[in-house]
Amino acid sequence: MYQAPRGTQDILPEDAHLWAFVEGVARRQAALAGFGEIRTPTFEATAVFQRGVGATTDIVEKEMYTFLDKGGESITLRPEGTAAVMRAYFEHGMGSRPQPVKLFSLLNTFRYDRPQKGRLREFHQLDVESIGEADPAADAEVVGVHWRYYAALGLRGLRLVVNSIGDALCRPSYVEALRAYFEAHRTELCEDCNRRLATNPLRLLDDKTPACQTILDHAPASIDHLCEPCGDHFAAWTGYLAAAEIPFSVEHRLVRGLDYYSRSVWEVLPANGGAQSTLGGGGRYDGLAEQLGGRSTPGVGFATGIERILLALKEQRVEVPAAPGPRAFVVHGPGIARVQAFQLAEHLRASGIATDLALGDRKLGKQMASADRSGADVALIIGEDEAAAGEVSVKNLRGEDGGEQQRRVPRADVVAFVAEARP
Ligand code: HAM
Numbered sequence: 001m002y003q004a005p006r007g008t009q010d011i012l013p014e015d016a017h018l019w020a021f022v023e024g025v026a027r028r029q030a031a032l033a034g035f036g037e038i039r040t041p042t043f044e045a046t047a048v049f050q051r052g053v054g055a056t057t058d059i060v061e062k063e064m065y066t067f068l069d070k071g072g073e074s075i076t077l078r079p080e081g082t083a084a085v086m087r088a089y090f091e092h093g094m095g096s097r098p099q100p101v102k103l104f105s106l107l108n109t110f111r112y113d114r115p116q117k118g119r120l121r122e123f124h125q126l127d128v129e130s131i132g133e134a135d136p137a138a139d140a141e142v143v144g145v146h147w148r149y150y151a152a153l154g155l156r157g158l159r160l161v162v163n164s165i166g167d168a169l170c171r172p173s174y175v176e177a178l179r180a181y182f183e184a185h186r187t188e189l190c191e192d193c194n195r196r197l198a199t200n201p202l203r204l205l206d207d208k209t210p211a212c213q214t215i216l217d218h219a220p221a222s223i224d225h226l227c228e229p230c231g232d233h234f235a236a237w238t239g240y241l242a243a244a245e246i247p248f249s250v251e252h253r254l255v256r257g258l259d260y261y262s263r264s265v266w267e268v269l270p271a272n273g274g275a276q277s278t279l280g281g282g283g284r285y286d287g288l289a290e291q292l293g294g295r296s297t298p299g300v301g302f303a304t305g306i307e308r309i310l311l312a313l314k315e316q317r318v319e320v321p322a323a324p325g326p327r328a329f330v331v332h333g334p335g336i337a338r339v340q341a342f343q344l345a346e347h348l349r350a351s352g353i354a355t356d357l358a359l360g361d362r363k364l365g366k367q368m369a370s371a372d373r374s375g376a377d378v379a380l381i382i383g384e385d386e387a388a389a390g391e392v393s394v395k396n397l398r399g400e401d402g403g404e405q406q407r408r409v410p411r412a413d414v415v416a417f418v419a420e421a422r423p
Helices: 013-032 046-053 058-063 082-091 136-153 171-184 191-199 201-206 210-217 228-243 306-315 336-350 364-374 384-389 411-420
Strands: 043-045 065-068 074-077 101-110 122-131 158-164 264-270 280-284 299-305 328-332 355-357 378-382 391-396 406-410
Touching: 013 101, 013 122, 013 136, 013 306, 043 046, 043 082, 046 058, 046 074, 046 082, 082 101, 082 122, 082 299, 122 136, 122 306, 136 158, 136 228, 136 264, 136 280, 136 299, 136 306, 158 228, 171 191, 171 201, 191 201, 201 210, 228 264, 264 299, 299 306, 328 336, 328 364, 336 355, 336 378, 336 384, 336 411, 364 378, 378 384, 378 411, 384 391, 391 411, 406 411
Parallel strands: 328 355, 328 378
Antiparallel strands: 043 074, 065 074, 101 122, 122 299, 158 264, 264 280, 280 299, 378 391, 391 406
């Protein structure tokens, strides 16, 4: 038989309540801070990500699902949300709305990566973006949404790490300082680091090869090379975080894997997890709009992986509200009883009462076992007797209702009876 493609997964009904919970809390937290929902297409013109995310990033170099469509146009399944949201911001003239334009989306994203725990080829993100405002309070507002989201889900023991990678004015001199430092240690660095040294020295700081770690730890720190406006921005941003009592630590090696960032960058990590357990990350991207051919427009945002959140909820044994079972389960005898049972189930559903029904030719006992397993509050039984009398036996499946476990109710009264008699 066929299997789902490597790095993808089916979400089955027994897990659907987890997704509904995580998405529901996301919508609530976004709304609490005034972010409105945007949905963009699953694929974009390849250039949106090539130009937006950056040609020398791992995402663009190795991980994009890119193909020519039947019209010969290069199309890419979105590897992330930010560049597409910025594309939509311009396409719909959102620059003339009150700024910032605050948007969130729940989206599927695609990266051709080596699948492992917490790393998939199709995964899902909550993406939150605040476009059009350079004020460091915007950075802090977005971090606030990010941090509160995990707290509202019930996750504990997370770490927020922050850094500033400067802007187009001061970063070049920092990158030169980095390059000089790494050149001096060239022979001690791994092959990958040597290759990146030529293209993007910042990315070395991300390298995980054990032998490189001491050298990378002692590399020059970007916050020591910021120009005055970038230094002020960083101080103000972290000041707002402190004022909001959001705990953070500065991580000099945090640079993020996408090229559009400037100034603020941050990530949220579980207390003790590897690289593929980073729950979410974000930053400011004041140069992205121009990369996409738009007017210079500041922006800041983050994304967090839904599958990684689900893993963390499981690891931390967070109790997630269970999916409600049906209110009623209809059990029936053969012949006319069966038709009446079907009619009753449909009537209950039309009245807004969640109802399940035994299908097929199972014996009453088997049907009652299904009713028990379904989690329904009441079984509604139409045997031959009940069918002839125009009645339904209502059996409380939850016990403890004062001793009355089963009673007969006229068929015409069942909907009202089930609606009122909460166990
Ligand atoms: P990112 O760090 O590439 O940032 O991804 C954000 C989150 O998506 C990660 O922290 C992780 O939870 C999840 N994630 C990434 N790759 C995978 C994967 N292969 N499998 C499972 N989960 C994964 C961005 O995407 C930026 N667009 C964030 C942003 C928004 N920056 C500004 N605005």
